[in-house]
Amino acid sequence: MAEIKDPENTIILTLKDGEVVIELLADVAPKHTARMKELARAKAYDNVCFHRVINGFMAQTGDVENGNMENNFNLRRAGTGGSDMPDLPAEFSKLPHDRGTLGAARSQNPNSANSQFFINFADNHFLNGQYTVYGRVISGMEHVDKITRGEPPANPDRMITVRVAADVA
Numbered sequence: 001m002a003e004i005k006d007p008e009n010t011i012i013l014t015l016k017d018g019e020v021v022i023e024l025l026a027d028v029a030p031k032h033t034a035r036m037k038e039l040a041r042a043k044a045y046d047n048v049c050f051h052r053v054i055n056g057f058m059a060q061t062g063d064v065e066n067g068n069m070e071n072n073f074n075l076r077r078a079g080t081g082g083s084d085m086p087d088l089p090a091e092f093s094k095l096p097h098d099r100g101t102l103g104a105a106r107s108q109n110p111n112s113a114n115s116q117f118f119i120n121f122a123d124n125h126f127l128n129g130q131y132t133v134y135g136r137v138i139s140g141m142e143h144v145d146k147i148t149r150g151e152p153p154a155n156p157d158r159m160i161t162v163r164v165a166a167d168v169a
Contacts, residue, residue, distance in 0.1 A: 002139035009033060010165035011040060011135065015147070016157060020140035021165075022102060029091035029134035032104050032113065036134070037164050039064060039083060039115055045162035047071070051078035051152045057124060059147045060105055061159060062116035069158050078152060082114030090132055097127040100144075102135030119144050 002021050004010045011022040026033040039045055039062075048067040052060040061067065065081025066074060090110040097103055097120050105116035113132060120127075121144070137144060147157045 004165050007166035008164065011036060012163045012165050012168060014160040015143045016160065017143040017146050018140055020143050021138050022135045023138045024135045028093045028095060029132050031088050032091055032132050032134035035085065035088060040162045040164050041167065044083060045159050047158050049078055049156040049158045050147050051156060053147050053149045053153055054151065055149050056122055058118040058120050059144060060116060060118040062105065064115045075152050075156065082116065085114065087111060088113045091134065092129055092132060095133040097124040097131065097133060099123055100137035100141050101133050103127060104132040104134060106131065121145065
């Protein structure tokens with residue numbers, strides 16, 4: 001596992017193949033960082049499926065309303081919801097959408113990000129300046145690479161648990 005420099009701004013995402021450590025970029029996107037930590041601390045991301053996984057592009061997850069595979073799960077609805085909190089304003093920056101970066105998923109409205117996010121499988125610079133970058137994988141990208149593909153996948157993978165590193169004993 002990578003050295004965790006700032007446990008309060010680090011997420012540990014447990015997948016079927018192992019742990020993924022994500023450094024959150026609180027200085028770049030403070031509202032998105034705060035939202036992810038709030039939902040992680042509420043355990044809202046636990047058991048949420050990866051509902052859109054495109055080979056060579058990205059893996060999308062985070063629909064806490066419709067994507068929880070242990071609570072009224074409906075694969076057709078996964079990806080259509082968010083959380084019960086208000087949408088976030090865009091926090092665009094000069095950071096590129098490189099392999100392993102975390103981007104905020106949203107609708108056509110730039111200020112509609114809520115709980116959903118994606119992890120880039122590749123450098124996706126065509127997204128630069130259009131989607132908020134608020135984290136980067138610092139270890140475990142090999143586990144992200146193994147997430148089952150599909151839109152949606154027939155048998156989707158899930159985030160088993162999502163925790164703030166500062167809260168993990």
